Amino acid sequence: MADTGIISIEERTDQLEGIGCKRKRVEDIRFTQGRGNYVDDVKLPGMLFGDFVRSPFAHARIKHIDKDSALAVPGVVAVITAEDLIPLNLHYMPTLAGDVQAVLAHEKVLFQNQEVAFIVAKDRYAAADGVEALAVEYEELEPLMDAHKAMDANAPVLREDLAGKTEGAHGPRTHHNHIFTWTAGDEAATQEAFDKADVVVKEYLAHPRVHPCPLETCGSVADMNPITGQLTLWGTFQAPHVVRTVASLISNIPEHKIRVIAPDIGGGFGNKVGVYPGYVMSIVGSIVLKKPVKWIEDRMENLSTTAFARDYHIEAELAATKDGKILGMRSHVLADHGAFDACADPSKYPAGMYHICSGSYDIGAAFCSVTGVYTNKAPGGVSYRCSFRVTEAVYTIERIIEVLAIKLGMDAAELRQKNFVQPEQFPYTSAFGWEYDSGDYPTAMKKAMDAVDYDGLRAEQAKMVEDFKAGKSREIMGIGVSFFTEIVGAGPSKNCDILGIGMFDSCEIRVHPTGAAIARLGVKSQGQGHETTFAQILASETGIAADMITIEEGDTDTAPYGLGTYGSRSTPVAGAAAARAGRKIKHKAQLIASHLLEVHHDDLEWDVDGFAVKGAPEKRKSMKELAWAAYNNVPEGMEMGLEAVDYYDPPNFTFPYGAYFCVLKIDVDTGVYKIERFYALDDCGTRINPMIIEGQVHGGLTEAFAVAMGQLIDFDDTGNVIGASLMDFFLPTAVETPHWETDHTEVPSPHHPIGAKGVGESPHVGGVPAFSNAVNDAFRPFGGVQTHMPHTAANIWAYAKSLGMTDQ
Numbered sequence: 014m015a016d017t018g019i020i021s022i023e024e025r026t027d028q029l030e031g032i033g034c035k036r037k038r039v040e041d042i043r044f045t046q047g048r049g050n051y052v053d054d055v056k057l058p059g060m061l062f063g064d065f066v067r068s069p070f071a072h073a074r075i076k077h078i079d080k081d082s083a084l085a086v087p088g089v090v091a092v093i094t095a096e097d098l099i100p101l102n103l104h105y106m107p108t109l110a111g112d113v114q115a116v117l118a119h120e121k122v123l124f125q126n127q128e129v130a131f132i133v134a135k136d137r138y139a140a141a142d143g144v145e146a147l148a149v150e151y152e153e154l155e156p157l158m159d160a161h162k163a164m165d166a167n168a169p170v171l172r173e174d175l176a177g178k179t180e181g182a183h184g185p186r187t188h189h190n191h192i193f194t195w196t197a198g199d200e201a202a203t204q205e206a207f208d209k210a211d212v213v214v215k216e217y218l219a220h221p222r223v224h225p226c227p228l229e230t231c232g233s234v235a236d237m238n239p240i241t242g243q244l245t246l247w248g249t250f251q252a253p254h255v256v257r258t259v260a261s262l263i264s265n266i267p268e269h270k271i272r273v274i275a276p277d278i279g280g281g282f283g284n285k286v287g288v289y290p291g292y293v294m295s296i297v298g299s300i301v302l303k304k305p306v307k308w309i310e311d312r313m314e315n316l317s318t319t320a321f322a323r324d325y326h327i328e329a330e331l332a333a334t335k336d337g338k339i340l341g342m343r344s345h346v347l348a349d350h351g352a353f354d355a356c357a358d359p360s361k362y363p364a365g366m367y368h369i370c371s372g373s374y375d376i377g378a379a380f381c382s383v384t385g386v387y388t389n390k391a392p393g394g395v396s397y398r399c400s401f402r403v404t405e406a407v408y409t410i411e412r413i414i415e416v417l418a419i420k421l422g423m424d425a426a427e428l429r430q431k432n433f434v435q436p437e438q439f440p441y442t443s444a445f446g447w448e449y450d451s452g453d454y455p456t457a458m459k460k461a462m463d464a465v466d467y468d469g470l471r472a473e474q475a476k477m478v479e480d481f482k483a484g485k486s487r488e489i490m491g492i493g494v495s496f497f498t499e500i501v502g503a504g505p506s507k508n509c510d511i512l513g514i515g516m517f518d519s520c521e522i523r524v525h526p527t528g529a530a531i532a533r534l535g536v537k538s539q540g541q542g543h544e545t546t547f548a549q550i551l552a553s554e555t556g557i558a559a560d561m562i563t564i565e566e567g568d569t570d571t572a573p574y575g576l577g578t579y580g581s582r583s584t585p586v587a588g589a590a591a592a593r594a595g596r597k598i599k600h601k602a603q604l605i606a607s608h609l610l611e612v613h614h615d616d617l618e619w620d621v622d623g624f625a626v627k628g629a630p631e632k633r634k635s636m637k638e639l640a641w642a643a644y645n646n647v648p649e650g651m652e653m654g655l656e657a658v659d660y661y662d663p664p665n666f667t668f669p670y671g672a673y674f675c676v677l678k679i680d681v682d683t684g685v686y687k688i689e690r691f692y693a694l695d696d697c698g699t700r701i702n703p704m705i706i707e708g709q710v711h712g713g714l715t716e717a718f719a720v721a722m723g724q725l726i727d728f729d730d731t732g733n734v735i736g737a738s739l740m741d742f743f744l745p746t747a748v749e750t751p752h753w754e755t756d757h758t759e760v761p762s763p764h765h766p767i768g769a770k771g772v773g774e775s776p777h778v779g780g781v782p783a784f785s786n787a788v789n790d791a792f793r794p795f796g797g798v799q800t801h802m803p804h805t806a807a808n809i810w811a812y813a814k815s816l817g818m819t820d821q
């Protein structure tokens with residue numbers, strides 16, 4: 014390829030702002046100037062406002078509801094209860110996990126703040142007054158708050174609606190509070206590995222209940238047009254097409270008569286994947302009252318009723334030789350799913366991708382089992398910045414390997430290095446059957462250890478231990494190591510579906526006559542920057558500058574069908590569809606160029622932003638010229654226009670990975686800690702926008718910090734939820750958030766069209782164990798083995814005390 018005319022290839026490449034460019038985020042122009050368009054910004058003529066009456070009890074029978082008490086409030090136009098929904102068969106809705114969830118509680122309430130009645134009023138103030146006024150009579154029942162007691166013989170019966178149901182969506186149920194027991198791996202082979210091991214470790218690891226807590230809470234506006242029979246639904250949806258299909262299936266409104274619009278979204282983090290009673294009730298309200306109905310949660314409703322994450326109670330075991338070769342891994346999980354199984358996972362996997370828990374290590378045999386149970390807590394079980402229970406999986410392996418290091422008296426980083434899957438083993442099939450696509454773990458680990466001066470840190474730590482033991486200091490130091498492997502990009506339709514729909518994704522691109530374009534995708538950004546990055550992929554593929562490509566997502570009337578954004582799937586799946594749609598455009602453009610230049614298309618070569626005749630670079634047609642020709646001068650027999658669509662069903666997941674190091678210091682007399690350093694090396698394959706990646710890593714690490722060090726949705730014995738406001742729930746601000754150092758290696762995915770892997774979740778998945786390991790590592794020289802999250806100062810102090818390190 015040679016330069017043509019005045020502008021060099023390099024200059025033309027730069028002008029495209031394609032893959033690899035630190036392009037500024039185009040969406041931020043409207044976000045930073047208050048011109049975003051969120052669900053609560055939707056205001057329609059005659060719009061009513063709906064609000065929920067919620068249960069004060071975790072477990073109670075509803076004896077009586079006096080509708081008149083609320084109807085008497087000025088401005089209240091309707092009070093809807095389960096009794097009104099029964100004739101429509103809408104009092105229960107299907108969940109993504111194959112269970113049903115009450116839209117409004119019928120006869121019984123099963124968690125505090127459960128939806129009991131929907132008050133529709135002229136404005137949100139009148140609705141709130143109506144909520145206040147509604148008289149509901151309850152009879153309290155014994156609540157079940159401890160998942161460990163859920164399957165006791167005398168445990169209270171929670172789900173009376175499931176009486177006699179011995180088959181669940183994921184196999185047999187053996188107890189009235191049992192949801193499923195699911196296993197993966199080879200139990201016998203794993204037992205054998207444990208039998209012949211020199212060393213075995215076993216530890217109980219709790220991953221407490223937390224909540225994604227996006228800045229914008231959930232909400233929707235439903236507008237059922239009684240004349241046309243058309244339903245328009247605006248909502249905070251991470252997966253708008255799935256919402257349309259589910260809405261059609263449960264309402265019997267034909268799918269083409271439903272238009273779902275997810276406008277700008279103020280953060281999702283998994284919280285906005287599922288379907289909530291509020292969405293359904295805004296639709297019901299609009300159908301009944303023939304006016305648009307808006308529903309918007311407040312913060313407490315968001316934290317206490319919409320999808321939580323984690324709540325996994327894990328017993329983890331490792332078997333190894335005395336020189337540290339890991340032979341087998343086993344874990345048993347008790348999963349607290351709350352009152353309804355509304356976990357958001359691909360249909361076949363009730364515990365998501367938890368069986369990625371053998372991690373980055375070459376372990377011969379592995380087995381895991383997960384038992385899901387009902388309790389009197391809010392339903393959910395979403396990923397919270399991790400693809401389907403991957404944080405839980407990585408926490409399991411990255412914590413238990415530390416425990417093994419203690420038992421062996423080995424260095425935690427060295428033990429990992431000894432067991433890494435080696436570069437030449439890729440594609441590597443894990444003991445659980447996943448095929449890891451690519452990676453070079455030793456190189457990443459070495460780069461990270463050099464960057465933080467690992468040996469220097471260990472020496473500093475040893476000195477501090479000495480000083481502490483000599484009574485010269487009250488401060489200790491912890492070094493948290495975490496080397497994670499993620500599994501993102503759900504997913505191959507052979508493994509992954511949602512309610513029977515394969516988890517492909519899509520991109521449709523339309524190039525206009527002047528060479529500008531619009532592309533629409535089946536995923537939906539909630540802040541990730543898709544409008545910026547997907548234009549970059551298309552720019553590199555088509556030679557149309559990113560600035561000339563509009564990216565649109567979230568309107569089911571215009572976007573091709575897709576499964577939405579979560580599980581870091583947008584880049585691996587829709588990003589691949591974009592690349593392939595771009596290639597289809599380029600292919601057609603090549604045929605047009607061959608016609609215009611009167612050469613065989615094989616005699617043309619691609620040259621950044623157009624086609625040139627091989628050996629005669631001055632004979633060329635730019636993409637701009639070819640777009641124009643597509644609308645007036647195409648080869649005979651070719652249809653006009655320049656459009657392409659691609660539905661991409663990935664052959665495999667992508668497996669990003671990373672090496673994280675956290676250094677912290679703890680004052681043992683108060684438990685107060687300070688994060689001295691946090692270094693994160695990520696490998697997400699081909700990097701589309703390094704600046705956006707850095708932002709994603711900062712965000713994910715901040716959420717990892719929040720989870721490990723403070724977040725908790727707790728309950729008292731009577732079922733009151735504790736932590737359902739930002740007074741109690743830890744949301745780090747710039748004040749608490751540590752400084753992040755980021756770094757990378759780049760091993761492209763061999764099966765992705767541009768080699769990209771997901772990255773949005775990685776920092777969270779790898780970050781949580783890095784923090785937890787740092788806290789635990791600080792106590793290792795003093796006999797500590799395992800202290801649980803959240804590592805608040807109070808909990809850290811209590812642990813120091815339990816080890817006899819402080820008498821304060």
Ligand code: PCD
Binds near residue numbers: 699
């Ligand atoms: N290699 C590469 C990769 C990637 N990238 C970029 O980055 C981002 C991201 O991506 P991804 O990884 O693919 O992902 P997505 O799918 O897009 O997204 C999702 C994620 O994302 C994250 N991040 C974020 N950010 C923001 N801002 N917001 C939000 O909300 C959020 N979320 C979170 C979460 S949680 Mo889940 O749901 O739990 O499952 S999952 C998740 C975008 O833009 C892209 O393009 C690049 O550049 N390169």
Ligand SMILES: [Cu+]
Binds near residue numbers: 395397398399401405
């Ligand atoms: Cu998860």
